[in-house]
Amino acid sequence: MTPADPRAAESLLAFWAEAGVDAMLLDVAVDRIEAGKIVPPRPPERKAAAPTPAVRKPGLAPDVASAVIEARRLATEARDLDALKAAISGFDGCPLKFEGARQAVFSRGAADAPLLVIGEGPGAEEDARGEPFVGKAGQLLDKMFAAAGLTDRVFITNTVFWRPPGNRTPTPQEQAVCQPFLERAIELVAPKMLLLVGAPSAKSMLKRDEGILSLRGRWFEWRSESGELELPAMPTLHPAFLLRQPAAKKKAWSDLLTLTERLDRPERGG
Secondary structure, rough: OOOHHHHHHHHHHHHHHHHOOOOOOOOOOOOOHHHOOOOOOOOOOOOOOOOOOOOOOOOOOOOOOHHHHHHHHHHHHHHOHHHHOOOOOOOOOOHHHOOOOOOOOHHHHHHOOOOEEEOOOOOOHHHHOOOOOOOOOOOOHHHHHHHHOOOOOHHHOOOOOOOOHOOOOOOOHHHHHHHHHHHHHHHHHOOEEEEOOOOOHHHHHHHHHHHHHHHHHOEEEEOOOOOOOEEEEEOOOOOOHHHHHHHHHHHHHHHHHHHHHHHHOOOOOO
């Protein structure tokens, strides 16, 4: 077998691999001890890139407090429901307006209704049509109102006026920013009582932490932020929940009958 035989080279490589050699040696020996005494130069430090300044969305209020102040000013200036609707549409202090909503969704129903209904916030169908409670849940609510004789006696709105992304629950901050408009709507409609539909509405309006199954069917006194308005309010189950849990319709119907009975009760004389 000659040295140029490739089989000899392969055999030699195999031998060294089995012996534990896994790297090639240099032609000139390197004193690793001496080499370890030399500290390698440090690489030049890279300067950190300047942070990109945060870009605020056009017209968005800098914080909740200032947004509430502006909302209160605009709401106070609105002398009727049409003016209030226009003020809401032009208001830029609620971040939901810039998170994919098509338009502001204010209300539907009788302007002098004895019952004011407050839901959570617009969904996809409401966002497209510009009216609250017009999807499947709203259609169920309308059927319940018709059965209770309330079809032309309700004014329907929400705690926020723009659709939250993905139909998520509105945050307390988003509800707080919209609250001055909601309270102004209550002032202008001047209802006898409120129906709070769903947990987010009940918790926001009544400032309570209990779940809706604990709150529903009970009477509470709602008071405006200024303390000038006070109305009886009843929380009930959201029709979207009833669509998922049909067995709960009996509880919601009981709530509605209790409310209707009080709504139709003759006023006591002074």
